[in-house]
Amino acid sequence: MRTLYTFFRSSTSYRLRIALALKGLDWGPRFVSLPNMAHRTLDYMALNPQGLVPALVEDGKVFAQSLAVLEYLDETHPEPPLLPKSPIERAYVRGLSQIVGCDIHPLNNVRVLKYLKSRWQLSDDDTNEWYRHWIEEGFRSFEATLAVAGKHGRYCLGDTITIADICLVPQVANARRFLCDLAAFPLSIAIADRASSLPAFEAAHPSLQADAF
Numbered sequence: 001m002r003t004l005y006t007f008f009r010s011s012t013s014y015r016l017r018i019a020l021a022l023k024g025l026d027w028g029p030r031f032v033s034l035p036n037m038a039h040r041t042l043d044y045m046a047l048n049p050q051g052l053v054p055a056l057v058e059d060g061k062v063f064a065q066s067l068a069v070l071e072y073l074d075e076t077h078p079e080p081p082l083l084p085k086s087p088i089e090r091a092y093v094r095g096l097s098q099i100v101g102c103d104i105h106p107l108n109n110v111r112v113l114k115y116l117k118s119r120w121q122l123s124d125d126d127t128n129e130w131y132r133h134w135i136e137e138g139f140r141s142f143e144a145t146l147a148v149a150g151k152h153g154r155y156c157l158g159d160t161i162t163i164a165d166i167c168l169v170p171q172v173a174n175a176r177r178f179l180c181d182l183a184a185f186p187l188s189i190a191i192a193d194r195a196s197s198l199p200a201f202e203a204a205h206p207s208l209q210a211d212a213f
């Protein structure tokens with residue numbers, strides 16, 4: 001039995017929903033409401049002491065940190081592969097994923113935005129500007145990396161979905177939710193839009209999750 005602790009709008013949960021769907025793995029959801037602070041309850045913290053979603057539970061073992069979980073799923077269920085075979089291409093794809101997972105997402109996480117408001121009294125407008133600034137900075141880097149490497153096809157690396165696409169799509173969805181101007185990132189957005197139309201990505205979309213509101 002496999003359980004995903006997930007929140008519909010969480011982009012890191014979205015990454016795992018995509019990967020589980022691509023691999024055709026069954027899972028059941030346990031919804032963790034971030035607005036209700038369900039991720040900080042004693043029960044949830046006992047399961048995942050990091051107090052963040054997602055968490056994947058498989059055969060009683062708990063896995064946290066979506067990038068690590070993506071690789072765990074790929075190692076335990078190799079088909080279809082989410083990483084290329086060549087170490088050079090693997091490093092490339094991991095690097096793209098980390099632009100999203102390490103350079104963009106942590107700066108725009110809920111707790112960071114809340115802290116800006118509560119500790120530094122930033123207004124909603126200022127907080128949104130912060131959000132958009134780091135989106136622009138991160139996507140600039142993602143777009144330039146794609147353009148310079150010239151390795152993209154339909155997706156970030158050729159015509160095969162990798163963890164880079166799995167990280168990109170949810171981040172683009174979040175950027176759109178915050179009304180970021182994405183016109184300067186045509187390669188990244190075209191790739192995200194193509195990937196988003198694949199059935200596994202569609203099934204994982206926040207709006208289709210049972211906890212969506």
Ligand SMILES: N[C@@H](CCC(=O)N[C@@H](CS)C(=O)NCC(=O)O)C(=O)O
Nearest residue numbers: 010011012052053065066109110111
């Ligand atoms: N690096 C972690 C980040 C997990 C994370 O920050 N998840 C967000 C939702 S996308 C969360 O739980 N935020 C709660 C908070 O900021 O209080 C991962 O990739 O799993």
